[in-house]
Amino acid sequence: MQLLVNPSPEKCKKNLARPVHKTKQxxxxxxxxxxxxxxxxxxxxxxxxxxxxxxxxxxxxVTEQEITAAKELVSKELKAAIAVAKSNVERFHAAQATPxxxxxxxxxxxxxxxxxxxxxxxxxxxxxxxxxxxxxxxLGIPAQLAGCQExxxxxxxxxxxxxxxxxxxxxxxIGISKIVKVGGAQAxxxxxxxxxxxxxxxxxxxxxxxxVTAAKQLVTKYGVAIDMPAGPxxxxxxxxxxxxxxxxAADLLSQAEHGIDSQVVLVTPSEKFAKKVLKEINEQLExxxxxxxxxxxxxxxxxxxxxxxxxxxxxxxxYAPEHLIIxxxxxxxxxxxxxxxxxxxxxxxxxxxxxxxxxxTNHTLPTYGYARNYSGVSLDSFVKKIxxxxxxxxxxxxxxxxxxxxxxxxxxxxxxNAVTIRLNYLKGKxx
Amino acid sequence: MQLLVNPSPEKCKKNLARPVHKTKQxxxxxxxxxxxxxxxxxxxxxxxxxxxxxxxxxxxxVTEQEITAAKELVSKELKAAIAVAKSNVERFHAAQATPxxxxxxxxxxxxxxxxxxxxxxxxxxxxxxxxxxxxxxxLGIPAQLAGCQExxxxxxxxxxxxxxxxxxxxxxxIGISKIVKVGGAQAxxxxxxxxxxxxxxxxxxxxxxxxVTAAKQLVTKYGVAIDMPAGPxxxxxxxxxxxxxxxxAADLLSQAEHGIDSQVVLVTPSEKFAKKVLKEINEQLExxxxxxxxxxxxxxxxxxxxxxxxxxxxxxxxYAPEHLIIxxxxxxxxxxxxxxxxxxxxxxxxxxxxxxxxxxTNHTLPTYGYARNYSGVSLDSFVKKIxxxxxxxxxxxxxxxxxxxxxxxxxxxxxxNAVTIRLNYLKGKxx
Numbered sequence: 001m002q003l004l005v006n007p008s009p010e011k012c013k014k015n016l017a018r019p020v021h022k023t024k025q026x027x028x029x030x031x032x033x034x035x036x037x038x039x040x041x042x043x044x045x046x047x048x049x050x051x052x053x054x055x056x057x058x059x060x061x062v063t064e065q066e067i068t069a070a071k072e073l074v075s076k077e078l079k080a081a082i083a084v085a086k087s088n089v090e091r092f093h094a095a096q097a098t099p100x101x102x103x104x105x106x107x108x109x110x111x112x113x114x115x116x117x118x119x120x121x122x123x124x125x126x127x128x129x130x131x132x133x134x135x136x137x138x139l140g141i142p143a144q145l146a147g148c149q150e151x152x153x154x155x156x157x158x159x160x161x162x163x164x165x166x167x168x169x170x171x172x173x174i175g176i177s178k179i180v181k182v183g184g185a186q187a188x189x190x191x192x193x194x195x196x197x198x199x200x201x202x203x204x205x206x207x208x209x210x211x212v213t214a215a216k217q218l219v220t221k222y223g224v225a226i227d228m229p230a231g232p233x234x235x236x237x238x239x240x241x242x243x244x245x246x247x248x249a250a251d252l253l254s255q256a257e258h259g260i261d262s263q264v265v266l267v268t269p270s271e272k273f274a275k276k277v278l279k280e281i282n283e284q285l286e287x288x289x290x291x292x293x294x295x296x297x298x299x300x301x302x303x304x305x306x307x308x309x310x311x312x313x314x315x316x317x318x319y320a321p322e323h324l325i326i327x328x329x330x331x332x333x334x335x336x337x338x339x340x341x342x343x344x345x346x347x348x349x350x351x352x353x354x355x356x357x358x359x360x361t362n363h364t365l366p367t368y369g370y371a372r373n374y375s376g377v378s379l380d381s382f383v384k385k386i387x388x389x390x391x392x393x394x395x396x397x398x399x400x401x402x403x404x405x406x407x408x409x410x411x412x413x414x415x416x417n418a419v420t421i422r423l424n425y426l427k428g429k430x431x
Numbered sequence: 432m433q434l435l436v437n438p439s440p441e442k443c444k445k446n447l448a449r450p451v452h453k454t455k456q457x458x459x460x461x462x463x464x465x466x467x468x469x470x471x472x473x474x475x476x477x478x479x480x481x482x483x484x485x486x487x488x489x490x491x492x493v494t495e496q497e498i499t500a501a502k503e504l505v506s507k508e509l510k511a512a513i514a515v516a517k518s519n520v521e522r523f524h525a526a527q528a529t530p531x532x533x534x535x536x537x538x539x540x541x542x543x544x545x546x547x548x549x550x551x552x553x554x555x556x557x558x559x560x561x562x563x564x565x566x567x568x569x570l571g572i573p574a575q576l577a578g579c580q581e582x583x584x585x586x587x588x589x590x591x592x593x594x595x596x597x598x599x600x601x602x603x604x605i606g607i608s609k610i611v612k613v614g615g616a617q618a619x620x621x622x623x624x625x626x627x628x629x630x631x632x633x634x635x636x637x638x639x640x641x642x643v644t645a646a647k648q649l650v651t652k653y654g655v656a657i658d659m660p661a662g663p664x665x666x667x668x669x670x671x672x673x674x675x676x677x678x679x680a681a682d683l684l685s686q687a688e689h690g691i692d693s694q695v696v697l698v699t700p701s702e703k704f705a706k707k708v709l710k711e712i713n714e715q716l717e718x719x720x721x722x723x724x725x726x727x728x729x730x731x732x733x734x735x736x737x738x739x740x741x742x743x744x745x746x747x748x749x750y751a752p753e754h755l756i757i758x759x760x761x762x763x764x765x766x767x768x769x770x771x772x773x774x775x776x777x778x779x780x781x782x783x784x785x786x787x788x789x790x791x792t793n794h795t796l797p798t799y800g801y802a803r804n805y806s807g808v809s810l811d812s813f814v815k816k817i818x819x820x821x822x823x824x825x826x827x828x829x830x831x832x833x834x835x836x837x838x839x840x841x842x843x844x845x846x847x848n849a850v851t852i853r854l855n856y857l858k859g860k861x862x
Contacts, residue, residue, distance in 0.1 A: 345820055
């Protein structure tokens, strides 16, 4: 981890730059996968399962028997933990519901807005080294709360053609029954085009490796929406001497273990504190099973000593971190000044991992600086807000002439005429 | 306009298919424009103004003098109309504000969510045949209500290097002072990369021709967000014999005059009614200044007689119209069953043009079937919703063990350790 002391904004920008995506090379691999799935459906999915997951699948859909068997394999302790996390996530996401809006903007002119579920959604849960059942909660719970009609979960099988029991248990717990054994870019393609086993969906959610990310970006051409653009995960910790160096080190490491391209950033007013944290990191690193990954991530990471708090906050807002931990004395004041961040963790007893799993907030968050212009996944991500208007004859008598003048000035005479013809009718003139 | 009577779902799908975008050819033209603006800034913008707008510009920014002069040129009548539209749009959009959410999900575990304005937004207002000052209202008002710090409006100049006075008047009325004389793909590039005159923004809004649309899609690679993917405008009218054929014809024509690629669709249970509407269309068409445009749009358009109401509603939801007019006897019942639409106009006295200008709803809506998975522009479009959590020591004692179990089962030990280290500290153990 590099240490910068009171660097210039340019120096900061350079050191905190995110890694550049190598989209071209990856798209070259992903595009033919999309094409093949579009053309051959399940047949292509089974072929890719052989090729990439090293397994021959007869059926792609997870059966009821498999789900029942999986439930037996999850420990009581984990079941209880997942139940608490579910309850917290449900509670915070249910509270996000937008009540219907009805506004009579003028007498006889009533505007409404209503949240309507996106009908068909696809949830992608990565396979790989860690079974991300927590992501099943984070995507599945708001999808269910929103009332999406069809929820399809795709996740890659292991070499025995099985899905991790904790993933099946969690999906079943929140009422998702359509689970498909398919991973990678081919899963994204299946959700986009539909296959014999995989229903076509309107929006695709979920994290994934660079192939999944590239596929999600590419399929937006075909009318499907995605949750947000993605990049490697990241955390920025802003801490002063009121914080505990060991806690800060643990938080930075918990992000660093995600992947070798994860970014972790420490911003602090005190060089002494920064050095204590770096020392703690070195000590704690040794105890971690994923220390090689964390080590590599840390080698691309930076600790910034920034004595001036205004400058520190400006740096944070410019970086726009996915996760932002604030452990400083005047935390409320700092929190109020944060304008770009995905999710904010406040105080010494709020580790990022609390939000990753169970505090109730969503862990699907904008990375790569997208916190400037995107929100994390929430109940809103699973609905559209449709607007409605109803105008009474009396309302049109007031509003109509306004519309006529505006339409005429925009040279859109048919727009004007749609009002005029009604006003004339109301006046008793035929047309 | 083609007439289909009780067609099969396949036939409907084929006839109501949207025109395919020719993205490849357009991207070939747009990509070099983006590159040149990124590289040469204002110099490139001025060169493109000469090439595409046929005007030599010394300065790109609209001056205060120009705005003052423009105000003189707008009629009192239009000023008054714009003021009413502004008031309605403001009222309906202000009502969309999401109150801050605070939820103590467990004792000592407090989650919050707050809307924070996207800091820098760019609004694109097309030039061309019609001066779209109404779009200035539709984008500028929610941007101001949201509290965006920097609002930049780009719009192409005419051959005298001027912007239409109604656009300048409207922008000034809602407090937008940064107005840049730049149109086309080069405007989108300027907002994405920033130039000497045009600030870089976080999100770009607004309609435009196919070059603008292509540019918006392409620049999303560079970290900027856009309001939504775009396509030609469209309306679907669902009307039965309780509706007035002349009104329906006028509504269909008001959409058809937008552009030759506009789509208009009539769905009705009655063939007799459909024929009356078609007859009305032919009569009204003759009176329109933009009749050539409307004629071409109509030649790609379809009237569908669908006697069965369930099938008609299913067709509408499958088509997912940008604008949906419902003028049938059991309107409430039908409205409740609509799950895919941008904005809905209910009853005989609610023409689409009311919403286009002044009813209060936004007119920037998802086209091209994107009403399945996108909302129209609203106050939400100009904010991010940041989540926060704060856990007390007591809260962590309850929630921490849950997180430890889940992290361990996802094989993320550093995630677990960020909790364990704190719990140990609270128990009085050093680390």
